[in-house]
Amino acid sequence: MGGARVTSIQVAKRAGVSQSAVSRVFTQGASVSKKTADKVKKAAEELGYRPNVLARSLITGKSHMIGLMVAYLENYFYPEALEKLSNALQAEGYHVLVFMAEQTTGNMDKVLDEILDYQVDGLIMASVAISSELAARCQAAGVPVVLFNRNQDDERLSAVTSDNVAGGRKIADFLIRAGHHRIGYIAGWEGASTQRDREAGFRSGLQDAGHELYARETGEFQYEQAQEAARRMFDKKERPDAVFVANDHMAFAVMDVLRFELGLDIPGDVSVVGFDDVPLAAWPAYDLTTVRQRANQMVAETVRTLLANIEHRDAEPRRVAIEGPLIVRGSSRKPKDWSE
Amino acid sequence: MGGARVTSIQVAKRAGVSQSAVSRVFTQGASVSKKTADKVKKAAEELGYRPNVLARSLITGKSHMIGLMVAYLENYFYPEALEKLSNALQAEGYHVLVFMAEQTTGNMDKVLDEILDYQVDGLIMASVAISSELAARCQAAGVPVVLFNRNQDDERLSAVTSDNVAGGRKIADFLIRAGHHRIGYIAGWEGASTQRDREAGFRSGLQDAGHELYARETGEFQYEQAQEAARRMFDKKERPDAVFVANDHMAFAVMDVLRFELGLDIPGDVSVVGFDDVPLAAWPAYDLTTVRQRANQMVAETVRTLLANIEHRDAEPRRVAIEGPLIVRGSSRKPKDWSE
DNA sequence: GTGAAAGCGCTAACAC
């Protein structure tokens, strides 16, 4: 009882074969006779033997582990993505080694070192912006990287995102069609490409229709800070009649302030639109109009891209932007000619 | 550019020392002269060398990886716990290898095999019930296990939970003091100890006051199923005037149905109480009365217990039940003599 | 304090 892990040598002895025969039985695509295989399998079963994947990885150079670097799980989009990523990778024989990084503190270098120490075959960075220098370190270590829900200028990096620019534009179009004139925007953390792209698309959509932003505050993608942004924007006479909030998580905070602190009616006094379509957005308490991020597709593309880069070192970096639909719910006024 | 990972031999050559000298520089508590250490560190820095922890683990027998088996992240309590667990373990030099398991399908055996293949030093099972047979397998492999937010009869397993029985009782007391007479319960998945303990405490609290359950339905810890449970329980003349829902996640579903489908007032027509105190419970849209699970303490105890069991093979299994306070908010009627 | 040598558990050449 306890501790004594079984090795291939013990199995070999018991089966009356060589140690390498045992190895072959457990190695994909090695040639063994059925007879030997049976003997070995029987002995392995009896002893409870399973190959040590760490020892194997030392030789093959593949650990079958994927590092996942993630900054915060507060926004429900990320746990959902993590679950899907983990499941998808598990189905491909990979497993996820999690590293929590704090975007703000400069501990990303240290965390990256730790990741590389574990000889991961690839790296997914979710909700994390990566500097060119860090990217170069991964490159040097031969570890492919895919950014998930973040984009970066560096051409050598693969990235999978929603089409945030198109999403922002859709929201602008929708709010204008609904007859809004004083349209506000509550921004996320300025270091995030999602923030920048959503705002850029939104502004260009407004501009194309001859409108411009009526008010702007920032909520840093945090619930409390989004509440304060909403207070600053709405606790006065002249306030917006519509607001696009850079993600759902903050949109909930904004709705809470508008309805429960300021006594405003949504969408009677003000329309609110978010971005992500997390499950909570569909619950009747919020019933939030939002742009859907197609998490399943994003995950599938991320895994596909990463595995391609692992298998062919010279595979081209891919940048995928997945378009998501605007999901119209009760938090926003509808255009007159709206049909559905 | 690409792939060529640096080994200790290369560093040794460059520093003009033996390979074992290099090893000693990077090994905790090995004796090296400052002079050698400096030479080696310099060479390592120049080449970008870092020890391969997988190769190290082959010798030391410690991978410094902790397997985390988790069934679902839908309930926000779990992502929050995962983030805290990962951070706490990271601070101790360990990292989390994630395995998603489906409680229902019988794939837990397969998943456990995969975990053990990676030579994890310990195993945390969150939101997962483990059979005695599986526990025995871990025991045999010498891998300590701690159950997180689950309990089990098996004496050899460590487990960290809230004091769910006491929590359930607190809720019963509170609802009775508030003058409720028709008190319902919406259960979680029956296979979970959290479900059983919360219900047991709740029932015994009612019983001690001469009350009994007025209605009972099950929601399986799922949002949609909890909605249906609420419909079954409340869409009729004779309905409860209070309901305890086995966790917050389901309580939100129940509140949504009561308010938006059935037009009931909370707490005017019915009081709702949950369990967990996830962040959303404090948001004004729900403002849910609930028993707090002290996630930080649970995580700290889990890590402490696990590391103790890793360091001393013969450490006793520990069972920790952490008491959490009832957080009274607006979803429930208050007792007349309530002061705060 | 330091280098030489053994070996962790395994895979992959290599002969037969």
Next chain:
DNA sequence: GTGTTAGCGCTTTCAC
């Protein structure tokens, strides 16, 4: 097809 051998990158005796 099978056993023998080398060696993945590292830690840890063991002499000196």
